[in-house]
Amino acid sequence: QQQVKQSPQSLIVQKGGISIINCAYENTAFDYFPWYQQFPGKGPALLIAIRPDVSEKKEGRFTISFNKSAKQFSLHIMDSQPGDSATYFCAASIWQTGANNLFFGTGTRLTVIP
Amino acid sequence: ExxxxxxxxxxxxxxxxxxxxxxxxxxxxxxxxxxxxDPGMELHLIHYSYGVNSTEKGDLSSESTVSRIRTEHFPLTLESARPSHTSQYLCASSRLTPLRWYFGPGTRLTVL
Structure with missing residues (x-):
């Protein structure tokens, strides 16, 4: 069972445009929601993260919007650049059996066209 | 990083x-x-460890085994590799305060 649902699977955006990736979850015990960026041949790297007591977090061109009641969160990339072309994963963490475990969405392949 | x-x-x-x-x-x-x-696909947890001498299986069943004899070292072993094991394997560690995971660059395994 997919703990975190992510959409779209792929996204093509013009340079300078806004990229929006959405995620949804069911388990209200999740308490940490990070976004990862992964380039081919590399491991995922933390982009930005949010706790459920905050509705929005912005770091540079990247913003997380969090809707606790709807159990949804999204990543907005403003002024998208070709260098942003990568696969993006949302994730959610929960404390289970003595450890924080991280569940990933299925990923979104973003292509930014020059 | x-x-x-x-x-x-x-x-x-x-x-x-x-x-x-x-x-x-x-x-x-x-x-x-x-x-x-798998390339470009979601990550599935196969093993984790709380600390030295602790190992647990993750959500995805795997024929691999792990050990944790030292804090800094967490090797994964496949006793008899099969083509179905072909995949990318990512190692990670996490800190609690503030909560954050760190991922390695991965090992891309191909079994012929």
């Missing part, structure tokens, strides 16, 4: 071989993890 290392980065082997994928971190993290990822 991350002080977490994986070797080898790429491995092509024949069916039936025993292999060990190495993972080490220099951040002193107690928690370590192994994820399996």
């Amino acid at each position: 991350a002080d977490i290392y994986q070797t080898p980065r790429y491995l092509v082997i024949g069916t039936g071989k025993k292999i060990t994928l190495e993972c080490s971190q220099t951040m002193g993290h107690d928690k370590m993890y192994w994820y399996q990822q």
Whole structure:
């Protein structure tokens, strides 16, 4: 069972445009929601993260919007650049059996066209 | 950025071989993890460890085994590799305060 649902699977955006990736979850015990960026041949790297007591977090061109009641969160990339072309994963963490475990969405392949 | 290392980065082997994928971190993290990822696809947790002498199976069933004899080292072993094991294996560690995971660059395994 997919703990975190992510959409779209792929996204093509013009340079300078806004990229929006959405995620949804069911388990209200999740308490940490990070976004990862992964380039081919590399491991995922933390982009930005949010706790459920905050509705929005912005770091540079990247913003997380969090809707606790709807159990949804999204990543907005403003002024998208070709260098942003990568696969993006949302994730959610929960404390289970003595450890924080991280569940990933299925990923979104973003292509930014020059 | 991350002080977490994986070797080898790429491995092509024949069916039936025993292999060990190495993972080490220099951040002193107690928690370590192994994820399996097909190219461009989601990550599945296959093993994790709370600390030395602790190992647990993850959500995705795997024929691999792990050990944690030292805090900084979390190797993954396949006793007899099969083509179905072909995938990318990502090692990670996490700190609690503030909560954050760090991922290694991955080992891309191909079993012929």
